[in-house]
Amino acid sequence: MADLQELASAALAGAADGEAVEAYASEARRTQVKARREEVESLSQSETRGVGVRVIVDGRLGYAWAADPTEEEARGLVAAAREGAQHAGEDEANVLPEPAPAEPLPDLFREAQAALGPERKVALALDLERASVSEHPEVGKVEEVIYGDAVSRVALASTTGVSGEYARTDCWCVVIALAERDGETQTGFSFASARELDELDWRATAAEAALRGARLLGGRKPESEHLPVVLDPWAVTSFLGVLAGALSAEEAQKGRSLFADRVGEQVGAPSVSVVDDGRLADGPASAPFDDEGVPTGRTPLIDAGVLRGFLHNTATAARAGAVSTGNAGRAGYRGVPGVSPTNLFLAAGPDDAEAVLRAAGRGVYVQDVTGVHSGANPVSGEFSVGASGLRIEDGRLGEPLREMTIASTLLGMLSGIAAIGSDLRFFPGGVGAPTVLVGEMSVAGA
């Protein structure tokens, strides 16, 4: 098999004069183990690779990709992309980045993890399932227990002189625990990730999933009223995902962001800071450079409640007369780079989660929200989403609640943040959040 960087360079050989051509090559070796009833439910292993080629002629963009091409096929991708470019519209912002040195992040790749055979992984999945069903008397089963990992490599080469390569290892585990009482079933979700298996805190994942399922048993619909709402980190990240879209310069430039034209304005409470950092050592989305070769960095987006700027790739930066923030992201080799967050998070506050609950007094604690992708409008910021959680009485968690909705607007929620916990955690995809108290939201049930 050809070296990944060689494959990317081979694709460039098809470039003609006056064309800007970029080749992105990636490969991954993945393992996934699912365990159930003390047995391996499935063990899946894979090796995949592919190349995607961008061709820009006179500001017109074409793209072509192929799974595991030969070097000859890789060169042929340039011709296919060129043909596409002939039918695309002209945009002078369609430019490739100039080369810039990216400081390597050697800690992203762990030799020990890359060399690990399936035996340890299978054993971990079985241990994880056993732990998940031993935590709580009402949690005797799981819906899903997964251990997964990936060893991935990315290589880039372009006619502007960009050339780079990096490797990373990732592993993670997921538990969906089933809690049962008197014919009622509730599910509890938890997740952890790390660079290598030995650093994966799977025992905490098992315990948390069991707790989150068990404490919802016996839930009732709440009355409809306006109340303080405490969102746990997982629930907060559901909203941050929508906010991340609105913080993309691409969305702002196209008038699809509620933050458009608001840089410098107060958009949240003074305690609110939102940051994108592509270089966090433990960040699930860290990389030395972004998906078009621009070095990653730390970008303050909202600072003390004030909107500071947007996430940029090379094209959106060219359009805005700005500098790329290193946030080009793509669906692997299959897609053209757009704008994506890396590790995007709401910065931690001073208080522990218990203090945030105490600050709420009487209210609602939300541990899961559903329907954010359909129930929140990223343009207007209005949302009404399903939620499950617990009542808060006298600053402590009380009885469970179900079939509840919470409604507000994204800006209303950001402005209404009254306390932020110190318990910042990251979730799949790189979104991170601590526990948050929102002063008032519309809570509906019956």
Added chain:
Amino acid sequence: MLEESLVREVLSAALRSGGSWAEVYAEERGSISGRLDDGRVEELSTGLDRGAGIRVVSGGTTAYAYSNRLDRGSLLEAAAAAAAAVTGGDPVAVLDFTRPEPPVTHPPEEPASRVGRDRKVEWLREADDAARGVSPEVRQVVAGYGDSIRRTLIASSDGSWVEEEQHRLRLMVQVVAARDGILQTGFDGPAGLGGVELLRRTPPALTGRKAAEQAVTMLDGVPAPAGEMAVVVGPAGGGVLFHEACGHGLEADTIGKEASIYRGRQGETLASTLVTGVDDATTPHMWGSFSFDDEGTPAQRTVLFDRGVLTGSLSDRFWASEAGHPPTGNGRRQSYAYLPIPRMTNSSILSGDADPESVIADTAEGLYAKALGGGQVNPATGDFVFGVSEAYLIENGEITRPVRGANLIGNGVAIMQAVDAVASDYDWRPGTCGKDGQGVPVGTGSPTIRIARMTVGGTGG
């Protein structure tokens, strides 16, 4: 795609160290897609995906290995990796292959591959022009086009050999309309198994217009009321409700893992007697249809609710054998990179007798949900939530003001029991259903239905 002798060799290698059944799944998919945004065709993209996965089953354990390569060496390597994960049991022989006739095919009348890229770009422009022509309040239009040809070969040690070629075509238009700082979105788009004929029947300009009209209409919206009320769901919308609220709980893995509210309840009346619900992969050219599922089982129609009585569930090979039933042809996967799992195909509530206009006229007060957005369900409890992308108030039996920000919250069993009217105006919509990280094309359909009472979540207090 692959020689029979090679497939036989790979299956034998996969079963070398044990296991009762093995399968080769090979796939090639060529695609073209284009995107128009802000009046400009942003790019045209050509893709070639291919890969093969080898699966070995031994008791309750499944081993799977896949790569992008279809050559002999890579296939044997994948077979060895899968074989290494299962041990024990007597060696099983690979039976002679037989090729079953497909129960239904969905050939294109005019394959999209015969149409030039210039024409495809033109469709995007037609949709854009039509959307912008609806109102000066239309602020943004994004139009997406895609077509693909997917070839699959699925062969297993029990002698099944299935090959299929699927042509798909899809157009999508999303519109943002603005007035006085208020922004609203609209969406529409046809999709089907077939070719260019789909766009002759549903021209791009019509799609653009419908998406724009939805966005502009919602600008007049008042905040949705919150609370319990009668909800009339428009044609096709009830299919989304049925898919989320019932369908996921009837997928055999959910039942087998004891995570479904419907487990052990076959034969019980769990929906209104007005409700007959099916999953049907045989409807010609529908978005969720096929000839064979992704493990070679012929496409099938499964009645899930017969006049309210729970009569079926949806299974792949693995979960069917766990339950001791024949598979229902619902083993689906996003691609060679995934193990098949039980999935819906086209799930629908079938038409009843009521006249849709009289259903609304008979509703004193309530919500008319004309178009539903996405939804989510917890199959263990049956609790679900849906966004409503186009909704109106019903006042004194008439559809009046549009409302925005509404969603529907409830419990699948309770909602289906509360259906008190089913009309005769069946329609369906294409969609992508996500489960366990895999997206597969599905259809959802229904006539106008009414739910006597359900919870509407809104911002209107």
